[in-house]
Amino acid sequence: MARMWMALLLAAAASPAFAGIPAEQEDCLGCHSDPSETFDLPSGEKLSLGIDQEVFAKSVHGDTLRCTECHTDKTADHATGELGFKNRREVTIKYYEQCKGCHFANYTKTLDGVHFAVMAKGNDKAALCVDCHGAHDISRPGQPRTRISKMCSSCHAKEAAVYAKSVHGRMAETTADVPVCTDCHRAHDTTDPRDGALAMRTPEICGRCHTDEKLMSKYGLSTKVVDTYLADFHGMAATLSKGKKHGPGVRLAAVCTDCHGVHDIEKSDSPTSGVMSANLQKTCAKCHEGASESFPKAWLSHYEPTPQKAPIVWGVMLFYKLMIPFMVGGLVLQIALHLWRVVVNR
Numbered sequence: 001m002a003r004m005w006m007a008l009l010l011a012a013a014a015s016p017a018f019a020g021i022p023a024e025q026e027d028c029l030g031c032h033s034d035p036s037e038t039f040d041l042p043s044g045e046k047l048s049l050g051i052d053q054e055v056f057a058k059s060v061h062g063d064t065l066r067c068t069e070c071h072t073d074k075t076a077d078h079a080t081g082e083l084g085f086k087n088r089r090e091v092t093i094k095y096y097e098q099c100k101g102c103h104f105a106n107y108t109k110t111l112d113g114v115h116f117a118v119m120a121k122g123n124d125k126a127a128l129c130v131d132c133h134g135a136h137d138i139s140r141p142g143q144p145r146t147r148i149s150k151m152c153s154s155c156h157a158k159e160a161a162v163y164a165k166s167v168h169g170r171m172a173e174t175t176a177d178v179p180v181c182t183d184c185h186r187a188h189d190t191t192d193p194r195d196g197a198l199a200m201r202t203p204e205i206c207g208r209c210h211t212d213e214k215l216m217s218k219y220g221l222s223t224k225v226v227d228t229y230l231a232d233f234h235g236m237a238a239t240l241s242k243g244k245k246h247g248p249g250v251r252l253a254a255v256c257t258d259c260h261g262v263h264d265i266e267k268s269d270s271p272t273s274g275v276m277s278a279n280l281q282k283t284c285a286k287c288h289e290g291a292s293e294s295f296p297k298a299w300l301s302h303y304e305p306t307p308q309k310a311p312i313v314w315g316v317m318l319f320y321k322l323m324i325p326f327m328v329g330g331l332v333l334q335i336a337l338h339l340w341r342v343v344v345n346r
Contacts, residue, residue, distance in 0.1 A: 028067040029053055043087035056136045070098045089124050095135075096128045109188035117192065127155060141187070145180050146172055152181045163263040167270075177215060183208075200241055202256040203229060228302045229256070259283055275301070 029051060037050035056062050073094070085091050100107035110116050110129075119126035132151055133141075142148060149172065153160030163169040168178040184205050185191060191198045207226040209215060216223045229235040237253035259275050260266075266273040274283040280296035288295065305314035 039083060041083070041085060041087055045088045047083070047085070047088055047091060051136050059134075059136060059138045060140055061136075061138055069101075070095065072098070092128055092130050093124060095130065099129045106188045113186075113188060113190040114192035115190055125155075131155075142180075145176055148180045148182055159263050166261070166263060166265050167267050168265055169263075177209075177218070179209065199255050199257060200238060200253075203235070203238065206256045222302060224304060225302045228300075228304060232300070254287055258286065 032049055032051045033053055035048070035050040035052045037048070038046040039049050041047055085094065097107075107129075115127045119128070131154070139147075149160060149163060149169070163181075171178045172180055185193070185198070191201075193199070203226055210221065210225050211223050213223050230239065234254040238255055241253050261274055264272075268275050270276060271278075273279065277296075280299075281291055281293055284291040284296055284299075300310055300313065303309050305311075305317055307314055
């Protein structure tokens, strides 16, 4: 008999439905334990009132927060069964600021993001905390990483579909080496890509991965892409334009995404890549109207001049590297000798 009771106690303790849920939750979950339980809102939408206990227990809040720490308002009248919401979106907006009690640093970042700016202008469909992280099923960010892109696709379906077909999107399914949405756009203080500021930051953003020697050696890619870009005319112009904003369609300088694409980035030798030699003329013509077939040949791409690759350019660079120090050194020597003679002849 004692063994039977012990077995029952162990089974109850191991039950995943209540694993990790604070004891205070059980009063709420006693009623809100049926995931199919709903409430009919005036808008005609159905608001789910049931919580999947197993899902909630596995969430990051399952063993740390009580229901009343988030549901602090008196909107729900349990005596009359009334809710003070017209539609589901009002519910989301109502609980949006509850997150700042624990996550104040990330909450303040959202105030500088494009989503908050759009919401402040009256667009109630702009993404809020719950839209991205979920409500009762919140998992740790980036677990798995592919969940991030799928989450963004709920609003940005067109961009997500293009990204999924790109070299980054295809590889994201099998490795964490490639970027997902938040790696480029950031998470809470998401930048508005339409004013040009994000474009000017792309050399820095792309450089996080493409200057990592260990990562690039894994795929046989050069780590000199940022250095060679910053050394040419495009890179210098972009550096001078950094921090400036411009309207849609206005280019201050060509950056990574102007040539390689944004969400549709492909390998440089792919037939659909904008930097494939057969496609370069068309790519250059985006900024250089009327660019001829030979126009791209004036660009060294991301190659560094060598005696084998662009020997004339390499020779000119070597000439200046030797000549400029010689001339400056000679000028300094002449001035020094002149001053010495002035001192001696006094």
